[in-house]
Amino acid sequence: MTTDAPVNTPAPAPTSTVVDGVHYHQYDVVIVGAGGAGMRAAIEAGPQASTAVISKLYPTRSHTGAAQGGMAAALANVEEDNWEWHTFDTVKGGDYLVDQDAAEILAKEAIDAVIDLENMGLPFNRTPEGKIDQRRFGGHTRDHGKSAVRRACYAADRTGHMILQTLYQNCVKRGINFFNEYYVLDLVMTEVDGPDGKKIKQPSGVVAYDLASGELHVFQAKAIIFATGGFGKIYKTTSNAHTLTGDGVGIIWRKGLPLEDMEFFQFHPTGLAGLGILLTEGARGEGAILRNASGERFMEKYAPTIKDLAPRDIVARSMVQEVAEGRGAGPNKDYVYLDCTHLGAEVLETKLPDITEFARTYLGVDPVTEPVPVMPTAHYAMGGIPTNVNAEVLRDNTTVVPGLYAAGECACVSVHGSNRLGTNSLLDINVFGKRAGNNAVEYAKTAEFIPLPDDPAKEVRELVARLRDSTGTERIAAIRKELQDTMDAKAQVFRTDESLAEVTHIIHQLRERYMNIAVQDKGRRFNTDLLEAIELGFLLDLAEVVVFSARNRKESRGGHQRDDYPKRDDENYMKHTMAYLTGDPHSAEAGDHIDLDWKPVTITRYQPMERKY
Amino acid sequence: MSTATIDQPAAPEAIESFTVTLIIRRFDPEVDDEPRWQDFDVEMFPTDRILDALHKIKWEQDGSLSFRRSCAHGVCGSDAMRINGRNRLACKTLIKDLDVTKPVYVEAIKGLPLEKDLIVDMEPFFESFKEVQPFLMASSKPADGKERIQTVAQRARFDDTTKCILCAACTSSCPVFWTDGQYFGPAAIVNAHRFIFDSRDENAAVRLDILNDKEGVWRCRTTFNCTEACPRGIQVTQAIAEVKQAIMRGKP
Numbered sequence: 001m002t003t004d005a006p007v008n009t010p011a012p013a014p015t016s017t018v019v020d021g022v023h024y025h026q027y028d029v030v031i032v033g034a035g036g037a038g039m040r041a042a043i044e045a046g047p048q049a050s051t052a053v054i055s056k057l058y059p060t061r062s063h064t065g066a067a068q069g070g071m072a073a074a075l076a077n078v079e080e081d082n083w084e085w086h087t088f089d090t091v092k093g094g095d096y097l098v099d100q101d102a103a104e105i106l107a108k109e110a111i112d113a114v115i116d117l118e119n120m121g122l123p124f125n126r127t128p129e130g131k132i133d134q135r136r137f138g139g140h141t142r143d144h145g146k147s148a149v150r151r152a153c154y155a156a157d158r159t160g161h162m163i164l165q166t167l168y169q170n171c172v173k174r175g176i177n178f179f180n181e182y183y184v185l186d187l188v189m190t191e192v193d194g195p196d197g198k199k200i201k202q203p204s205g206v207v208a209y210d211l212a213s214g215e216l217h218v219f220q221a222k223a224i225i226f227a228t229g230g231f232g233k234i235y236k237t238t239s240n241a242h243t244l245t246g247d248g249v250g251i252i253w254r255k256g257l258p259l260e261d262m263e264f265f266q267f268h269p270t271g272l273a274g275l276g277i278l279l280t281e282g283a284r285g286e287g288a289i290l291r292n293a294s295g296e297r298f299m300e301k302y303a304p305t306i307k308d309l310a311p312r313d314i315v316a317r318s319m320v321q322e323v324a325e326g327r328g329a330g331p332n333k334d335y336v337y338l339d340c341t342h343l344g345a346e347v348l349e350t351k352l353p354d355i356t357e358f359a360r361t362y363l364g365v366d367p368v369t370e371p372v373p374v375m376p377t378a379h380y381a382m383g384g385i386p387t388n389v390n391a392e393v394l395r396d397n398t399t400v401v402p403g404l405y406a407a408g409e410c411a412c413v414s415v416h417g418s419n420r421l422g423t424n425s426l427l428d429i430n431v432f433g434k435r436a437g438n439n440a441v442e443y444a445k446t447a448e449f450i451p452l453p454d455d456p457a458k459e460v461r462e463l464v465a466r467l468r469d470s471t472g473t474e475r476i477a478a479i480r481k482e483l484q485d486t487m488d489a490k491a492q493v494f495r496t497d498e499s500l501a502e503v504t505h506i507i508h509q510l511r512e513r514y515m516n517i518a519v520q521d522k523g524r525r526f527n528t529d530l531l532e533a534i535e536l537g538f539l540l541d542l543a544e545v546v547v548f549s550a551r552n553r554k555e556s557r558g559g560h561q562r563d564d565y566p567k568r569d570d571e572n573y574m575k576h577t578m579a580y581l582t583g584d585p586h587s588a589e590a591g592d593h594i595d596l597d598w599k600p601v602t603i604t605r606y607q608p609m610e611r612k613y
Numbered sequence: 614m615s616t617a618t619i620d621q622p623a624a625p626e627a628i629e630s631f632t633v634t635l636i637i638r639r640f641d642p643e644v645d646d647e648p649r650w651q652d653f654d655v656e657m658f659p660t661d662r663i664l665d666a667l668h669k670i671k672w673e674q675d676g677s678l679s680f681r682r683s684c685a686h687g688v689c690g691s692d693a694m695r696i697n698g699r700n701r702l703a704c705k706t707l708i709k710d711l712d713v714t715k716p717v718y719v720e721a722i723k724g725l726p727l728e729k730d731l732i733v734d735m736e737p738f739f740e741s742f743k744e745v746q747p748f749l750m751a752s753s754k755p756a757d758g759k760e761r762i763q764t765v766a767q768r769a770r771f772d773d774t775t776k777c778i779l780c781a782a783c784t785s786s787c788p789v790f791w792t793d794g795q796y797f798g799p800a801a802i803v804n805a806h807r808f809i810f811d812s813r814d815e816n817a818a819v820r821l822d823i824l825n826d827k828e829g830v831w832r833c834r835t836t837f838n839c840t841e842a843c844p845r846g847i848q849v850t851q852a853i854a855e856v857k858q859a860i861m862r863g864k865p
Contacts, residue, residue: 058735060779061681061689118760121749121813123768123775130762155775161688162775169748212728241683277686358686361705362660477672520676523643526729529676 022457023217027052027177028444029437030206030221032184032248035062036160036429037408037436038227039167039176043120044437045225046176049444052219054179054208056243059168063229063241064429067160068354069282070137070152071117071426073110077131078150083107085143086151088606090424093139093311094382094417095558095568096608097261097576097601102389102413104604106424106431113430114153122166124155125351135351136285139311139421145613148285148309152423157280157352163426182208182217183531185463187224187251187404188456203404204450207460211531214524216457216464222447223403223440226252226385226393227433230409233535234543235378235492236484239268239278243535248410250538252385253545254585257395258578260412260599261383262542263550264559266420267493269315271377273335275362279355279374281422284308286351288340290315291371292322293329298336303613310613313419313559316376320493323375330373337371344368376493382420382559383549384412386578386599391436397578397599403443403450407436414576417601418558467533472516476533479510479517483536483543491547496564500551504590507544511586514540541585548590549577570608575600630656633713635666637678638720639730648727652716659709663696663719667703667731680731687844690780694731695720700782700842722785724794738781741797745805745823750816767812774807774852776845783839783849795828799839799849802830806852809865817865825860833857 017024029045031038034055045051055062074081086107091098118124118132125133134150142149155162171178186207194200205220228248232240253259269290270279284290290308292298302318303310310318319336328334340348340356345368348356352367359365359372385406386394391413393404408429415428483506490503514537521529555569556562576599587593632654640648655669664682671678681691685704692703697711697718711717725733755761777800784790784798805824809817824830830853839849859865 057683057689057691058739058779061683061691063684063689065778066684066686066688112758115758115760119751119754121808121811123771123811124760126763126765126768128765130764130767132760158776161778165775165777172743173746173748241689242685243683354688361707362686364660475672476676477668518676521679523641523677523729525642526679526732528679529671 021215023215024220025052025217026220026449028221029223029225029440030054030219031225031227032206033227033229033408033410034059034178035227035229035408036064036163036167036426037433038225039171040430040433041225041227041407041437041440042176043167043170043174044434045441046171046174048441052177052179053171054182054184054206054219056181056183056247058180059171059178060164062164063244064426065161065164066239066241066278067163067426068157068278068280069285070135070154070159070423071114071163071430072137072140072151072421072423073114073153073427074107074151075111075114075132075134075153077127078134080142081149081151083110085141085149086110088144089140090415090421091417091606092145092611093421094419095611096570096574096606097414097417097557099414099602100604100606101602102415105389106415106427109431110427113427113434117163117166117430120166120170122155122162124153135282136309137422138281138284138309138315140423141306145305148306152282152285154282156350157282157354160426163430179208179217181211183211183534184208184247185251185460185534187255188218188452189255190450190453192450202402202450204452205456207457209460209464211526214527216460218452218456220449220452222444222449223405225391225436225440226406226410227408227436228410230381231539231542232378232381234483234487234539234546236488237271237276237375238378239271239276240378245535246538246542247535249384250541252393253541253581256581257393257401258386258580259383259545260386260578261414261418261549261576262381262545262579263553263577264382264418265378265546266312266380266382266559267316267376268379269312269319269376270338270374272358272362273330273373273375276377277358277362278377278379279338279358279372280352281312283338283340283352283355286347287343288338290319291337291339292327293333294327296327298322298327306613311419311421313561314613316493317561319376335373335375338374339371340367341369341371378492380420380425381409382412382414382416382418384410387411387413389413389435390439391432392439403447405436405440407432418560463534464530467519468522468527468530470517470519470533472518474513474517476517476519476529476536479513480536480539482506483510483539487543491550494561494563495550496562497551500547503547504551507540507547508588508590511540511544544590545579545594548594549579549596552596553577574608628658630658631713633657633666633708634716635670636716636718637730640727641677642729657708659707661708662704663706663708663717664692664703666708667719679729688778690778693722693780693782693785695722700786702780702782702844705844722781724785724787724791725781735781737794738784738798738800739779741801742779742804745797745801745820746816747804747808749808749811749814751813752815761813763812770812771807771810773847774803776847777803777807778845780844782842782844786838786842788836788838789832789834793828793832796832797824797829799853802853802856803847803849806856809856809859817859821856821860821863824856830857830860
């Protein structure tokens with residue numbers, strides 16, 4: 001890639017034909033999702049191969065744009081740092097469930113990833129010498145935990161916005177083909193002869209529903225990259241966008257491919273109380289302090305060394321514990337405070353302007369003069385589509401699905417283990433998005449198109465028709481609300497077998513009620529009622545996997561805290577969960593259609609230790 | 614401790630809800646010849662957003678009501694619409710900030726082709742954006758494989774225009790854009806400004822030339838609608854003025 005490639009080079013003319021009302025396209029590389037990971041992949045793939053990016057949203061609406069605080073890289077611009085310390089922090093932050101070879105790649109390639117973005121035009125904040133400035137963030141430390149280190153490269157509290165805009169700008173520069181507001185609903189698999197003569201299924205394309213017209217499009221491709229983001233909407237209180245419904249992860253699941261570590265969901269400590277809107281950890285990186293009702297800096301008790309900059313799982317648990325023990329603030333004692341008042345107006349207005357505005361707009365609280373009510377908010381799925389370090393999707397613990405890639409939040413490499421460090425996700429999308437793009441191109445250079453099966457759009461056509469024609473009695477929103485309320489109450493920061501059993505039971509009921517929904521909008525154009533119905537199907541599927549995996553892990557580790565098994569249990573659970581859909585997906589008991597298996601954790605440098613901060 | 618089954622307490626204190634009437638300009642291209650106004654009553658709290666009201670209607674009354682939204686806190690730019698005649702993001706407009714003794718009028722943004730209800734065709738908007746070459750152009754690259762140096766002051770020079778989320782609230786509030794769809798519109802100029810005044814960029818002359826076109830900055834009549842409409846607080850009119858001055862100077 002050069003930064004000064006000819007602008008707007010038209011890509012090879014895409015071929016498109018219409019057969020029986022279905023549009024057919026052919027591209028070497030198809031990327032599903034136009035957030036950070038998808039567009040970072042496109043920037044690599046676009047100039048080298050015919051590439052299409054298919055996205056449910058206009059690219060700039062993607063939720064990468066909501067990330068705030070920074071992107072980690074051991075540039076050592078403001079103090080001593082190196083990638084090995086970053087690797088260690090990532091492994092320890094993930095409570096040792098991180099694959100250490102992958103974490104090492106993440107930390108090493110971080111440096112180039114930041115430089116790439118700067119060279120592409122990203123307006124990072126600068127040091128007095130004009131270099132990229134860096135700030136502190138949770139769990140990022142100097143020399144294996146000695147003190148907090150300034151590792152997060154940032155642009156005010158709009159780092160994700162700047163990354164999304166910069167990547168989109170560079171996609172425009174390279175003339176990338178976007179299919180905006182095309183909703184991918186299926187991965188087409190074709191049965192081919194495997195290496196040992198047995199028949200295997202291999203991806204040959206994707207099927208998308210064009211929201212504007214209601215028409216179906218089949219994209220045949222040599223290589224397919226899933227970069228579809230997370231599924232925070234299984235929860236009520238979440239920092240995630242309404243559109244983050246786990247569509248890509250759900251498609252992979254329904255194809256019988258495994259999902260890894262789904263029980264590990266991150267709750268970001270500082271969501272605006274009652275709303276869940278994110279307030280960056282960068283606030284604490286700049287010196288903000290969490291306080292309980294009596295003003296006590298409670299993190300001193302839970303993480304004596306790095307206090308408020310402990311990793312998110314620890315801070316979120318500490319906050320919930322403070323509230324549970326009666327030290328919450330407010331009329332219902334149900335939140336704690338993020339105190340920024342000592343930072344001064346200038347720091348807030350220049351380094352944290354957006355979160356300052358969010359608090360003012362949505363809570364009527366001015367962070368310059370008042371502490372801000374906060375509580376944990378569902379934020380990030382550590383689990384997802386299992387990949388190796390080349391972003392290749394796995395069909396079991398080791399076997400690659402040829403031509404299929406995943407990157408970003410939808411994927412599980414696993415660089416985040418059981419708890420992701422702040423600023424490592426903006427890093428993840430850049431490092432593994434780039435890898436996915438390059439590897440997909442390399443694959444497409446020698447691969448042939450796999451023939452599409454007869455009528456590849458059949459399943460999607462039937463799904464869309466069934467839902468659009470539905471005349472049941474259940475409202476989509478009512479089922480979704482009950483799912484989200486239940487997940488918040490029973491499968492949030494703290495879980496028990498009892499609470500998870502209750503939510504399992506409710507999900508089962510909701511899945512039955514889902515079969516009796518009514519889509520009111522019967523139209524073809526911009527049918528967002530139909531869209532929400534489809535999204536709800538994915539949410540229900542994924543919530544079931546999350547809860548089923550969580551029940552099975554009888555230990556507490558990272559983002560998965562079991563009150564009935566409060567200790568980490570390396571002897572029995574130092575391994576990744578692998579969940580498979582088997583048998584009849586509509587069978588009543590989750591256990592009748594979900595099989596769980598294990599996958600070993602890759603350990604290179606660091607033996608698991610007790611996790612103290 | 615056992616907290617797994619914490620029930621969320623009810624809303625703090627007893628803040629009263631009240632009925633708000635929304636009058637929404639509906640258009641179903643498969644049925645309607647012309648847009649029509651339809652009113653809905655919804656129970657809302659003062660701190661709810663217009664987006665919450667739209668969701669409540671869609672989720673409880675009429676599933677066919679169509680609008681775009683995603684992040685719901687003002688950073689993705691999906692839900693720009695005209696609320697009581699002003700362009701705003703539905704997710705940043707709180708009920709308490711409107712006079713709800715009267716109905717609240719909600720309609721799609723103007724100047725872009727209406728597709729359905731509150732959804733317009735965004736393609737012309739993004740085409741204008743692309744025409745100003747909204748990307749860094751720089752032939753030099755630091756030899757040591759590091760970042761380009763940019764001073765704090767150089768970075769601050771274009772900070773305001775980096776905040777744009779491409780929601781189209783500004784462009785679709787511009788009377789010149791309403792009457793002349795060829796005009797680039799404020800958002801495209803904002804994004805040109807973002808690069809023209811970036812010390813690392815080498816392509817300002819080309820962008821200034823593009824914007825010196827008859828459909829460029831000179832169509833701006835300085836009505837300040839765009840500045841008032843911007844949900845990110847960008848000084849849009851000022852940015853346009855700075856581009857005008859740069860064209861006159863022949864350089865940023």
